Amino acid sequence: MGLPAAVDAALGALVEQVIPCVVQVWNGRGGFGAGLIWRPGIVITSAHLLAPGAHRVILWTGEALPAEVVGVDAEIDLAVLRLPRPEGQAIPVREPGTLPVGSLVLALGHPWGDRYAASLGVFSGWVLARTRGPRGILRLLRTDAILAPGNSGGPLLDMGGRVVGISTMVVGGDQSLAVPADLAEALVQKVSR
């Protein structure tokens, strides 16, 4: 097997391994985005996807479950949902600070409503974003993987299948930003305490 074919096969295996962790989050108004099973029964997604009312999560298997919003942090655009039963497995997390610029990253989500699409790119570097919350300034991951509305809440993964960020701000054609995974981890810890 040639090198490009081997890379192809490896990417396929990687996607196959992590895709069951990705879910669809429906907000009860007909809109949906992506979410990630962080640990059994806990789903992390983007805060801007949520709407007042009931939320539903559709698993990779196609099963729909009601979801309860247990934590929202609008400043970092993340929300934590709880499923009625401990579904799925914990996803390994990589400290984003250890990711060198230029590393390959894989983004999963449902761009433009296209379910379970993958896009590949590199970690382009850090950007500073000003927020109106208590943090004031936020460091976000920038990637050149193409993201679109519907990717929000989906994971950004390194080549070892570890999550480094949650896709959040889909600015347009050439800019894709993700919230670092350590902030997501902190939020999950806070709400599960």
Add this chain to the structure above:
Amino acid sequence: MDREARNLLVALSEAMAEAVARGAAATVTVDARDRLPATGVGYAADLVLTADHVVEREEIRIVLPDGRERSAVRIGRDPSTDLALLRVMEGSVPILEIAEREPRVGQLVLALGRPGAEGIQASLGVISAIGGALRTPWGGWLERYIRTDVTMYPGFSGGPLIDTEGRALGINTSGLVGIPLTIPIRLAWRVAEALAQEGRVRRGYLGVRTQAVPLAPAQQERLGRAQGRGLLIVGIEEGSPAAQGGLRVGDILTGFHGQPVEDPEDLQARLMGEVVGRAVELEVLRGEERRILTVVVGERREAREEERWPFRGGPRWGFRRRWMPPWAPWWSR
């Protein structure tokens, strides 16, 4: 196989990051405009090469990869390739490593930039095309350029395009024709050398308008060699070196100082550098006969700001080099 395959991906990812780190070592911030700073690369121990359009003021601040700041002055510029050379006042800058191999279409490449304090920025793509000569809106001539599908973030102008080993293939700019382009590294280095020596790039000027035409077998016989094409002279400017040298409309230019000339690009390439101001022998076919004419090559003047169609505006208007379509209304000038 699964584990092995996974390791392959991790290794690829790490190799990519390694390449970025190598290229980043010689990629600096060039802060010479009021908006977002841009990028430059180390050309020599005290010289930084950057894009000309990002240098908009006299005080230039360079930030090295390790965060140290240097002040710099511009020692030369070449608007037709959009390159400028800066001299760092104190200390030194790391020098960019350049690729030995020629760029190839389909090759994986990374574009680097360091526009701000957040550190190096990178994006990945492939070389989409390697274009032949391009006339730039500045009245310039780019003999070769590279097109990629890499995302050029704001502030990437002046930064390097590197291969997967971290060696530079070219210098990125989006100020030349409005779309991001990469100037091949050999061309960029040659321009930088000229800028370091005399602060500008000398380009020769003959004053002819030409068109490539096929040569008949009888004409090739006159030349004494097999040459498929020559340049038909369709216009000569008054008082130009060509007029003084005795060229006429209707001549077919076939050789420039002993080298065959088959298309306008050939001629442009021969007119760069050393030949300016020298007498050269032009081989022409005039009717049935082959003649050698001696012409003193003139120097092409760079277009003045107001002549640079379709760029309008100038320092007088408070902004520079804004691209305007020719049908733009008068009040937008």
